[in-house]
Amino acid sequence: xxxxxxxxxxxxxxxxxxxxxxxxxxxxxxxxxxxxxxxxxxxxxxxxxxxxxxxxxxxxxxxxxxxxxxxxxxxxxxxxxxxxxxxxxxxxxxxxxxxxxxxxxxxxxxxxxxxxxxxxxxxxxxxxxxxxxxxxxxxxxxxxxxxxxxxxxxxxxxxxxxxxxxxxxxxxxxxxxxxxxxxxxxxxxxxxxxxxxxxxxxxxxxxxxxxxxxxxxxxxxxxxxxxxxxxxxxxxxxxxxxxxxxxxxxxxxxxxxxxxxxxxxxxxxxxxxxxxxxxxxxxxxxxxxxxxxxxxxxxxxxxxxxxxxxxxxxxxxxxxxxxxxxx
Numbered sequence: 001x002x003x004x005x006x007x008x009x010x011x012x013x014x015x016x017x018x019x020x021x022x023x024x025x026x027x028x029x030x031x032x033x034x035x036x037x038x039x040x041x042x043x044x045x046x047x048x049x050x051x052x053x054x055x056x057x058x059x060x061x062x063x064x065x066x067x068x069x070x071x072x073x074x075x076x077x078x079x080x081x082x083x084x085x086x087x088x089x090x091x092x093x094x095x096x097x098x099x100x101x102x103x104x105x106x107x108x109x110x111x112x113x114x115x116x117x118x119x120x121x122x123x124x125x126x127x128x129x130x131x132x133x134x135x136x137x138x139x140x141x142x143x144x145x146x147x148x149x150x151x152x153x154x155x156x157x158x159x160x161x162x163x164x165x166x167x168x169x170x171x172x173x174x175x176x177x178x179x180x181x182x183x184x185x186x187x188x189x190x191x192x193x194x195x196x197x198x199x200x201x202x203x204x205x206x207x208x209x210x211x212x213x214x215x216x217x218x219x220x221x222x223x224x225x226x227x228x229x230x231x232x233x234x235x236x237x238x239x240x241x242x243x244x245x246x247x248x249x250x251x252x253x254x255x256x257x258x259x260x261x262x263x264x265x266x267x268x269x270x271x272x273x274x275x276x277x278x279x280x281x282x283x284x285x286x287x288x289x290x291x292x293x294x295x296x297x298x299x300x301x302x303x304x305x306x307x308x309x310x311x312x313x314x315x316x317x318x319x320x321x322x323x324x325x326x327x
Contacts, residue, residue: 005048017052024049025058028137028171068105072316075327076301076309079320083283083307084109090289090312098289098312103130106287106310110214113283114172116141118211121148121273122165123251125216127287129159131310132168132214140173146206147179148213149252149272179203183252184269194271207273213281215306217288218249219296248296250286250305251275257295259303279304286310294318 005016023029023037024045031049035042052058069087076085088105090098110131114120122128122145145165152160162178169176181200185191194200220241244263245256252270254262261267261275278284286306288297291314298319300306311319320327 014055014057017048017055017057020045020048021052021058028140069313069316072313072320072327075320075325076316079323079325080301082301082309085308085316086310087316088289088310088312090314093312095290099127099130102127102287102289102310102312103132103134106131106285107134107136109310110212110285111135111137113212114141114143116143118143119206119209120145120165120168121207121210121213121215121278121281122146122161122168123148123213123215124152124159124161124164125218125288126159127289128164128214128216131287132164132171135168135171137172143169143172143174144177144206145169145174146177146210147203147272148207148210148278149270150179150181150183150185152183152252177203177206179207179272181271183271184266185271186269188268191269191271200271204273208277210281212283212285213278214285214287215250217286217293217297217300217306219293220246220249220254222249247299248293250296250300251278255299255303255305257299257302259299259301259305261303275305279307283308289315291315291318294322298322 005013008016020034023034024031029037031042031045035045038045049058053060067089069089072087073085076082076087086105086109088098088102090101093101114137118141120143145168147161147165149161151162165176165178168174179200181194185194195204241254241262246254246262247257248255252272253267253275254264256262284306285308286297286300287310289312294315297309297311297315301309301319317327
C-alpha cells in the first residue's frame with residue numbers, strides 16, 4: 001500500500017492517513033515502529049503524519065490542566081485512611097466535562113503507577129472509560145489487564161469490563177486475561193463448578209495478584225441499567241433496599257452506608273474474586289463523580305472497597321457533609 005500511495009485516489013489517501021494516524025496517536029506506536037510495519041522509512045512516516053494534520057485528518061487540541069483541591073484531598077485521606085485522594089476543581093464545568101477532565105487526571109495518576117509486568121484489574125463504567133482512553137504512556141510495557149468478575153453485560157458494551165481491559169492492554173502493548181463467565185450464576189453447584197474450571201481459575205489466580213485495580217462506583221439504581229439482567233435482578237426488588245440502607249454496588253456486590261455487604265442472595269451469586277482479596281491489592285482506585293453518587297462513594301470508602309479516590313470537589317464536599325466532617 002505504501003508503495004502505491006501516490007497513485008491512489010483522494011478518498012483512499014485520506015483513509016490511509018487516518019489509519020496511519022491511528023497507529024501513531026491512538027496506539028502510541030513510534031514513527032520507527034510504523035515505518036517497520038509498513039516497510040518504509042521514518043522520514044516518509046513523518047511526512048505522512050504532517051500531511052494528515054494539513055488535511056485535517058488529525059486535529060490536535062491542547063487542553064489546559066485543571067487544578068486540584070489539596071485541602072479536600074487531605075481531609076479525605078486523613079478521615080478515611082485513604083492511600084491517596086485526587087479532587088478535581090470542577091467549578092464552571094458541566095457534568096460531561098467533569099467526567100472528561102477526571103479521566104485525564106486519573107490517566108496521569110495511573111500511568112505513573114504502572115510499571116513493567118504490572119497486573120491491572122479492570123472493572124467497568126463511563127468515568128473509567130474516560131480514564132483509559134486518556135492513557136498516553138511514554139513507552140510500551142508488558143502489562144497484563146485482568147477481568148476481576150464476570151461480564152456485567154452492559155447495554156453499552158464500550159463501558160463494559162472486557163472492552164475497557166482490551167483497550168488498556170492495547171495502549172500499553174500488553175495482554176488480557178478474560179473471565180469467560182457471566183457476573184451472576186444463580187445455581188450454587190453450577191457456580192462452584194465454573195469457578196474450578198481451569199480457564200476461569202487461571203484468570204481468578206491472576207486477579208488475586210493484581211497490583212492495581214480500577215473501578216467505578218455504582219448506585220443501586222445502576223444495577224438495573226442492563227436489560228440482560230433485568231429479570232434476574234427483579235428478585236432484588238423483593239427486598240426493601242432502603243430498610244437495608246443499601247447505597248451502592250461495586251464488584252457486583254450491593255453494600256450499605258457503612259460499607260457492609262447487605263444480606264441479599266445476589267451478593268453470593270457473583271463469579272469472580274472475593275472482596276477480601278480486592279482489599280489486599282496495593283492500589284484500589286475508584287473514580288466517580290456526581291453528588292448523586294456521594295452516598296455510594298462514602299459507603300465504598302467506609303467498606304475499604306477502594307483505597308484511592310478520584311473525584312471532583314462538589315462530590316467530595318457532599319461526601320464530607322454526609323459523613324458530618326467539617327471542612
